[in-house]
Amino acid sequence: MVLFTFCCFKSKSYYLAYHYFSFSMKRLKAVWELMRLxxxxxxxxxxxxxxxxxxxxxxxxxxxxxxxxxxxxxxxxxxxxxxxxxxxxxxxxxxxxxxxxxxxxxxxxxxxxxxxxxxxxxxxxxxxxxxxxxxxxxxxxxxxxxxxxxxxxxxxxxxxxxxxxxxxxxxxxxxxxxxxxPLIILILASIAFLAGWGREIMKDVMDVLGDQEQGVKSLPMYIGKRNAYRIVAFFYLAATTLSFFPYFLLNGTVYHRNIVYLTLILLTDILFFVIAYDLIVKSNPPVKRYRKLTLVAMVFGLLAFLGGAFFQG
The missing domain is CATH 1.10.357.140 (UbiA prenyltransferase)
Structure with a gap:
């Protein structure tokens, strides 16, 4: 009887510990998401x-x-x-x-x-x-x-x-x-600015319904979704154009003719170009998925500037 009671108590303790751990991990994950870490x-x-x-x-x-x-x-x-x-x-x-x-x-x-x-x-x-x-x-x-x-x-x-x-x-x-x-920093900041502006307009397209209910007027409400897509595409293409400046034009910097930088930045540019193309030609592009994909492209962009700073190709 004592052994049975002990086993039941031990099982209950494991059960409570498991659920406490699960609750704690869920809470930590939620706080992580709240802070966008x-x-x-x-x-x-x-x-x-x-x-x-x-x-x-x-x-x-x-x-x-x-x-x-x-x-x-x-x-x-x-x-x-x-x-x-x-x-x-x-x-x-x-x-x-x-x-x-x-x-x-x-x-x-x-x-x-x-x-x-x-x-x-x-x-x-x-x-x-x-x-x-x-x-x-x-x-x-x-x-x-x-x-x-x-x-x-x-x-x-x-x-x-x-x-x-x-x-x-x-x-x-x-x-x-x-x-x-340095000028390279201003170019990098400009690329990030253009990409970020485009991502925010994409978010506005996603949030049109909620914005209308809140009485908020976003760009797609003024010019329509199709024209908003074209503006986003222009920003992305402008950002990709700027990304070639360090490789071809900035003599005296580590990025000039740097194959490591060029290889990584091409991955970024290809993603942005594909997204820009689809935003122009498709009537109803998957904006939510493309917005997430731009984040991947920006990660490659960061790696390009970081890799180019340390490695010469």
């Missing part, structure tokens, strides 16, 4: 690429580089959390089950707590890098809050802001380790 990985690469190119090699002050990365990571996580908090109703209307607040995996107050904790940490981290980084972080952070609270309702301005946030990490990384911003 996969974007944090890309931010790390972007800041690192900006620092390497701006410094002309691996920076000697790795502490500053680490603080610059923490700044980007904390601000990204904080502002994405705040964004989901203010977007919860429109995300429900758009059936955004990829958002943890919509699924109910985390509570709205969790998003607020994440913002309150991480936003100040991001600004403080930038302060310990240098004054330029502090100013960039403070301005970007305040713009991010304005976007989350009301600027996103002015869709065209909001889209420009999102595109800016995809370009500024490269400049931020360069400024963290160097007083000068």
């Amino acid at each position: 996969e974007h944090g990985v890309m931010l790390f690469v972007a800041v690192f690429v900006g620092a390497v190119v701006g410094y002309g090699g691996l920076p000697s002050d790795l502490v500053k580089l680490f603080l610059a990365f923490l700044t980007a990571l904390f601000l990204e996580a904080a502002t994405f959390s705040l964004n989901d908090y203010f977007d919860i109703e429109i995300d429900r209307r758009n059936n955004r089950v990829d958002r943890p607040l919509v699924r109910g995996d985390v509570q709205p107050r969790t998003a607020v707590v994440v913002f309150v904790l991480l936003f100040p940490l991001g600004i403080v981290s930038a302060f310990f890098v240098n004054l330029q980084c502090f100013v960039i972080a403070l301005m970007t952070g305040l713009f991010a809050v304005a976007y989350d609270v009301w600027l996103k309702r002015v869709k065209q301005v909001g889209n420009l802001y999102i595109a800016y946030t995809m370009a500024v990490p490269f400049v931020f990384g360069a400024v963290a380790v160097s007083p000068n911003i």
